[in-house]
Amino acid sequence: MPSHALHLADLDPHVRDFYCRSLRVLQQAQVPFLIGGAYAFERYTGIARPTKDLDLFVHPRDVQRTFEVFGAAGYETELSVRHWLGKAFCGDNFVDLIFSSANGCAPVDDAWFEHAITEEVLGMTVQICPIEETIWSKAYVMARDRFDDADIAHLLLACGDEINWSRLLSRFGDHWRVLFSHLVLFGFIYPGERSRVPEGVMNQLTQQLQQETNAAPISTKLCQGTLLAPLQYRPDVEEWGYKDARLHPPSNLSQADVEQWTEHLIQEKEA
Known part of the structure; x- marks a missing residue:
């Protein structure tokens, strides 16, 4: 299992100070937020990698308040993409403010916060995005220039025993094929670790695939x-x-x- 200590020693001191200040600004204003991105990934897998920003997840109802709090602290803010992404800048540094997914399928809701884990990041006690939502939001990233299946494989490898599989399945709902595709690839990537995914989950999704295959074709184009x-x-x-x-x-x-x-x-x- 990965160590829970995050490897941030190489972070530029000025960037580190900016991140710490940003977190304090939100904590002092009592704005709920979760840390995701590279920091959450490292927490779950132990894999550290450089990152150019800090991903903060906020509930859609708190987006405007988050902008106001950062603005009052001297930051510049923008709604970069109106349905899922904002930013808060201070000089050359910035944090991403994420309140949904780019495709609109994984909005940040109360369950993200209810199932978050408490962790220490940059010497501060914060909450990290849940493992289920981390997988859910990454699973749809299958573009030509970015495919997050390796991330999901490492999350399953490290945390398969900790995942609330019922909750994860419910997150995907009718998009269960997206999750199933990653689980099938996981068994190919790590043939000796297939037990990380419960047999019951694979059987359930295999049965759903068979039922859907045998059903009448969908007429909608x-x-x-x-x-x-x-x-x-x-x-x-x-x-x-x-x-x-x-x-x-x-x-x-x-x-x-x-x-x-x-x-x-x-x-x-x-x-």
């Missing part, structure tokens, strides 16, 4: 690939007449949300 790799599936929804799954439950993004996120991704690739 729907592309759910946009939930996984939005740029790669642009032809499907822009040229080939497929409905974009991001515009339907559980995502329920607006067309303006989709267009803004697509433009943001294009700008990132061109930068």
Whole structure:
């Protein structure tokens, strides 16, 4: 099992001070937040890797208040992508403020906070995103330039015995195939560690796959690939007449949300 001590010794002192100040600003204002990203990943897996920012997860109802608190502390803030991402800047440093997922399928809700774990980060006692939500939010990241399956495999390897599998399954709901795909790959990646995933979970999802395979075909011309790799599936929804799954439950993004996120991704690739 990984050590719970986070390896942050190489963090630039100025960046470290900025992160500590940012956390104190929110704690003193009693704004609930969770730490995710590289710090949560290291906590669960023991794998440390460089990161250019600090990912803070906040409930959607607290986004405006978070902006106001940072603004009062002298930060500049922006709603970078209106349906899931904001930022708080101080000079060249910034923190990401995340309140949903890019595809709209994994919004931050009360359960994130109810199942969070308490940890020490940068010498401060904070809460870390739950393992189930960490897997849930990463599972949809399957773009050409970023595929988070290795992260999920390492999370399963390190924490398979700790996962609340019933809760994880409920998080995916009708998107259980997304989770199943990662679990199947896990068994390929670590053939000697397949028991990390309960046999009952694999049997349940295998039965669901069989039932769905035997069911009558769906008549709706729907592309759910946009939930996984939005740029790669642009032809499907822009040229080939497929409905974009991001515009339907559980995502329920607006067309303006989709267009803004697509433009943001294009700008990132061109930068």
